[in-house]
Amino acid sequence: MITVLVIGIGTGSPDQLTTEAVAALNRTNLFLVPDKGADKHDLATLRRELCETLIDHDRYRFVEVPDPDRGPDAERATDAYRAAVAEWHAERARRYAATIRDQLGSDGTVGFLVLGDPALYDSTIRIAESIRDDGRLDLAIEVIPGISSLSLLAARHKITLNRIGQPVHVTTGRRLPEEYRPELGDVAVMLDGSLQCKQLLPKHGDLTIYWGAQLGLPDEVLISGRLGDVIDEIEAARNAARAQRGWVLDIYLLRP
Template identity: 50%
Template structure:
């Protein structure tokens, strides 16, 4: 039976690969890379990871064009589903035509496959169609959230407090009651700008985390949001794309008190 490994490769630094991920890389016959528009740097990073860590010489790497996605669609969820299904059909085709019945393939997933990544859902779609016998395994990776907090030298959570992980689109819909720590991912429009007039928010922002182009800004939201906007604009203009995330934090009272 064909085997597919979804290998989390971290947020950009090859040194963040786990030993389990390196072992998985060396168990793969064929790597499938989706080539995104303006994503040549990401594809090149994947190739460099293979060159550095894969000890076998008989592996293959196939690049496929990432299907276009309608980012301006009124039905955002439907547009994402259509894009994901198109990716799934392309991956199914590659596995059926390029991989033998007992071969193993790998997809190098940026960050961690379980956090705001659709690769697991793509594989489940393929299995639901029933046209291809396939087994798969998920290898965890270091996420951008972990790198962000490490770079800013902060814990992800406050004492006994929840952490809310969301997207820029959802942030605009408001926050649940009692949440003082919010991780925001996939925020094309920097939605946190709308919170600049609310007192007490701090932001810990990072772009291209784990890469040579990494940029960090932290401070009271109302004081640093203009700097973040300008830094973000300049980086996007220079590179043609932006990959960033941030943590919003509002001071919460300590739950525990120390007694003698």
């Protein structure tokens, strides 16, 4: 039997891991990390350094698995986008299953290191279930929660995500322009590669935005204020963060 540990690692800083997550790291024989190419190799390095810092033995392997090409999401309509993501997940599952079989056979513990929390806008649990349910391998899946980017964003800006008795709506940048309305309350936006909140400026420029990038890392940056006043500053900071690392992880909250 192979045990799969889906481990939430927050931002990847050792300070962001729970004691349960540290214990899970130390149980793992094989860590699988997606290889997203040279521009994003820093993400794999971050995970490797985390293991080196927190694991108290050397009886583990760290394998980078080439990530399948996902394609131009921004250019796809909704149905095409969902179909492409489904195929991307299926190919990831095939590659991970083959690597597990080659590296462990039918017994051992595999760890997936998930930035943030595995329960929120992450596909690792689904992919592990696909490997199990399709009969590729006999797996037992465990999930260890992590500190989400939502929690960290609120902590860094010293705010609550909701106001008293009010809802919080969590969505993606792709969906924001079509579904935003003030009645949603506070809106947290994830996976926004192009700051879709700019499309809200004509009607909702008075929204307050709390934005953060590279949260929990040494190059963390925070900006807040009236959306119409700070959007250019946010865009410049986002571009600078991407130029420095080759990638940027950011999130924001919009408050009426």
